[in-house]
Amino acid sequence: xxxxxxxxxxxTKGKKGFKVAKRAHFEARHIDQVWExxxxxxxxxxxxxxxxxxxxxxxxxxxxxxxxxxYCIPCSKYFQNAFSLExxxxxxPHKKRLKVLKGERPHSREDAEACGGMGxxxxxxxxxxxxxxxxx
Amino acid sequence: xxxxxxxxxxxxxCRSKCHRNFKMKRNPRKVAWTKAYRRAHxxxxxxxxxxxxxxxxxxxxxxxxxxxxxxxxAMKKVLDIRKARADRHWDNxxxxxxxxxxxEARKVLENEIxxxxxxxxxxxxxxxxxxxxLKVKVAAPQSMESMEE
Ligand SMILES: [Zn+2]
Numbered sequence: 675x676x677x678x679x680x681x682x683x684x685x686t687k688g689k690k691g692f693k694v695a696k697r698a699h700f701e702a703r704h705i706d707q708v709w710e711x712x713x714x715x716x717x718x719x720x721x722x723x724x725x726x727x728x729x730x731x732x733x734x735x736x737x738x739x740x741x742x743x744x745y746c747i748p749c750s751k752y753f754q755n756a757f758s759l760e761x762x763x764x765x766x767p768h769k770k771r772l773k774v775l776k777g778e779r780p781h782s783r784e785d786a787e788a789c790g791g792m793g794x795x796x797x798x799x800x801x802x803x804x805x806x807x808x809x810x
Numbered sequence: 811x812x813x814x815x816x817x818x819x820x821x822x823x824c825r826s827k828c829h830r831n832f833k834m835k836r837n838p839r840k841v842a843w844t845k846a847y848r849r850a851h852x853x854x855x856x857x858x859x860x861x862x863x864x865x866x867x868x869x870x871x872x873x874x875x876x877x878x879x880x881x882x883x884a885m886k887k888v889l890d891i892r893k894a895r896a897d898r899h900w901d902n903x904x905x906x907x908x909x910x911x912x913x914e915a916r917k918v919l920e921n922e923i924x925x926x927x928x929x930x931x932x933x934x935x936x937x938x939x940x941x942x943x944l945k946v947k948v949a950a951p952q953s954m955e956s957m958e959e
Contacts, residue, residue: 696833696834699835700833700835704815704835705835705837707817780837781837781838781839781846783819783820783821785846786822786838786845786846787866788849788861789844789845789846789848789849790845791860791861791864791892792861792864792865792866793861793862793863793864793865794865795865795866795867795868796865796866796867796868796869797868797869798867798868798869
């Protein structure tokens with residue numbers, strides 16, 4: 675079996691550098707953010723605003739694919755049109771992602787601290803009580 | 811090394827190795843050299859009361875000479891206790907290891923004795939025992955055949 679036709683005769687034209695490709699991969703929403711996105715009651719994405727990159731909610735600009743209208747929440751990816759979004763939802767990477775997101779909560783900072791032998795953060799007593807005691 | 815994600819979550823890294831692995835989006839629970847892996851797979855002590863002392867204080871205590879002195883003393887004691895418990899955890903984890911290792915070594919010795927002692931020498935030393943072994947090897951396929959029929 676040879677290469678797929680779309681990979682042929684491309685040369686170096688469409689290739690990004692290693693660093694550029696890695697940065698794009700890193701700057702997409704992280705798995706722990708998406709894990710929460712999927713479980714949010716109000717949708718993280720509407721027609722005008724969406725979770726672009728790793729920021730919580732930003733207004734779409736013209737550079738976003740399909741003007742930010744077609745967004746796959748589990749994969750945090752924008753698509754050009756409804757058809758490509760639909761066909762993406764039938765692909766293996768998307769289904770794999772869904773499976774991962776159904777599982778337990780991803781590793782977080784709290785986990786990391788617990789692994790290092792630390793307890794839960796101490797926020798002290800609630801501030802309102804102190805204020806009451808002081809007679810304000 | 812510190813990384814602040816643009817949803818204001820802060821990530822600390824002990825060395826560039828960890829930072830690089832984070833940038834590759836690896837799952838620490840699946841990377842064997844991380845503490846997260848060791849905890850998730852029961853290699854290290856987990857859920858111990860000694861882990862409750864060291865915490866991030868978001869509302870710092872007022873400085874007090876006596877408190878500092880006492881905390882420094884307590885730190886040593888807590889560390890000692892934690893080490894003792896970790897050692898006990900390791901002992902429990904390794905409890906059956908010597909026995910299983912010996913059993914495995916015995917099995918290897920029995921199955922691959924021909925590497926140490928040539929078959930003619932074995933035959934000369936213990937003719938009955940050697941013939942018995944051969945018999946078992948031949949008898950096994952025969953019984954299989956009869957079962958298939
Ligand atoms: Zn998807």
